[in-house]
Structure formats: C-alpha cells, structure tokens
Amino acid sequence: MAEYKCFDCNKKVSMDYLRKRVRCPYCGSKILFKPRGVTTKVKAR
C-alpha cells in the first residue's frame, strides 16, 4: 500500500485520501511526499 507523508505536520496520509484531491486530511497541506523509496513530491494545483 502506498503511503505518503505530510510535509507540514509529518503525519502519514493514506492513498485513499488522495483519490480526489491531494491534500493532507489533518492540516490541509497540499504538499505530500513518499517517506520511502524515491523522493516524490505530489502537489495539488
């Protein structure tokens, strides 16, 4: 399962939250990254 981490609050964000829009469900940040593997930033428009 793919998991992202919030750039701001550092919490784990499941992919389910990112289906419709890329946004942290905890703090509302739009910058998430993958904690392991290739460093990939996902930015919402």
Ligand SMILES: [Zn+2]
């Ligand atoms: Zn956050």
